[in-house]
Amino acid sequence: MISVEGLRIEYGRGRRRTLAVERVDFRVADGEFVSLIGPSGCGKTSILLAIDGIIRPTAGRITVQGEEVRGVRRDVAFITQDAGLLPWKTVRGNAELALRLQRRPREGVREILRTLGLGGFENRYPAELSEGMRRRVGIARALALRPEVFLMDEPMANLDTLTRERIQEIILSLWHMYRFAGVLVTHDIEEAAFLGQRIIILSPRPARVVEVIENPDMGGVEYRRSPEFYRVVTRAREILKSLET
Template sequence: MVRVEHLSFSYNHNGGQIKVLDNINLMIPEGTTCALIGPSGCGKTTLIYLLAGILNPDRGTIFIDGSPVRGQRRDVAIILQEYGLLPWKTTWNNIALGLKLRGVRSGEIEDRVDRILSELKLGDYKDCYPRQLSGGQRQRVAIGRALSLRPRLLLMDEPFSSLDALTREEIQDLFLKVWKKYSLTAFLVTHSIEEAVFLGQKIVVMSSPPGRIVTVIDNPHFAREDWRNDPSFYKQCGRLRALLKEGL
């Protein structure tokens, strides 16, 4: 689904350039979840923006479904850390926003949004504004808005980082249900070792800046209902923690 070849990116700063990503090569098979973890400043969010077509690389190429990325694609959706909800719009209208911008007919918008409200248990909050919702509910709205676009690739930039521990686990479980139901390919940036091990079928470990890929771990037991309580879970977390320290 996603292939990244020899990707590098730099930001302009005070007349010079700061290299953020250096020679990134990555494959994400269709229908998998891939978690990206690394130290601050290693270019994790920048890579999300490159995959989304918001930024253009200095060097290298990104392919999605065999086609090089040139600008934003209709089959890619992104969920940001701070939800990205418009405070003057209700839950219903925040979810419908992308569909309206794409010119989807009103009847289909109503069908899609109402279905998503039911699936994400937001029906009782459809007329609420973001300020009237809890953090977990706001995250459900952000997920719903992305799903309404029926993406094949879902990009997520630390989407659960601002939630308390129990709500975070609840939304992680919800994400896995959504991933399975919609057969998505998902790419998740996280700072949490435990989150990467729980959600990532593949875990990409980045080095300190400029970001390089240290290794890619296969994580076959991810998404199991009892995975968080399995001794192997903590063993995998320990392995990942050691790899992160090696990359500093």
Template sequence: MEDPHLSHPKLRARAVTRTFGRAAGAVHALGPVDLDIAPGEFTCIVGPSGCGKSTLLRIAAGLLRPSSGELSIRTSDRRAVAMIFQDYGIYDWKTVLANVRFGLDIQRVPRREANARAEEWLARMGLAEFAGAYPATLSGGMRQRVAIARALAVEPEILLMDEPFAALDAQLRTILQDELLALTQTTETTTLFITHSLEEAIVLGDRVLVMSARPGRVIAARRPPFPRPRSGDVRTAPEFTALKSELWDLLRAEVGTEAAA
């Protein structure tokens, strides 16, 4: 029976694969992957290192082409997709305000409107007083807040996030998870979020997909049993611990497969 959440997906992948290199030296990195993401859904993908999670995200972003299969995105235009990287991806030579306004400048939004929208998102991310600062003067957490503000300022229909909190310490990571949770629950943005953290995936995701060892395929899907709006308090729920244990059992088998290869 078809999942009613996915009858009109925002993102759809069918038999997507990606191979790097040629002939005997070719590496089959991904797939085949079949995937549907519903409008407004926050989907998290977990899997062993090297399983192709980031490759799939880059295909979705249009930065890579699949070797076979098709990935389609249903948006008003390609600019409706924004991506946030682990290494922030912001420009050291631009002020914080100019970084957040960057996508709006590309879209040729009038400067007054662009500044107003950038300033609004800086305020929402607690960065209003740093509008004139440069990234080198900011902490890692603040730089990642700038990256999130820049992505959301363009009001994307689809947000792609590649382990955006992986380089942060545990306490700051928890804070930013909770901030992202609060932000995404106030928008209708469809989000595809790559992470190594099972806790992060369960806190944030409407759905958690587990990928196999390379070449990565989707081998399981789980829906955290926490209705929205939700908060980080779900971390203390018995259901949270049970789901984390179940996901780890699935992943442990794949990590063992990868180690034996």
């Protein structure tokens, strides 16, 4: 479980001080998938970085699996919108990278690449792939860690609609298979509703939780064609619009 309590994140000092996150509370149970959505620059990435242990909260408390986060953890994976691939390493080399850095056995990577539709491409280099494939390699690298917690910072940003939806479906099926606790940051309301069992809506900076929409019917590929999906998307859109000034 992830627990975020009274999270406050400030950057800089004096006149350069920026309050990014004000007092954010939420929990993500084991195996639960939550979407975080909010205006540009409101503090979403900062929240993920704090959960991952990359930055330290100014105040508040974050625990993962009951332990206070004090640095990067082995059971937490983080992916960003640029997949962060090393151009001189092959698909397989990139997918194994996180395991290698943690000196862990590199088993299971082939299978993960196959699951992600990258089976025939293990020896290719990132430059030889489409953008959608590169993102999938980034996902494979994170997944190879068999994370308990999977943090995703706009992993589908700047992809065409169909590629984006295809990767959303892949993430959904991976979640069904591996049952990690997922936190997805996205600008895309439909993406938030397709993948989030709960959608946490954040205010403009400094981020605070404005509203939480329950989305119990998500979980199937067909969900985006249902009236319930449309209702959830409309509700989220109304709340986000009401935050614009």
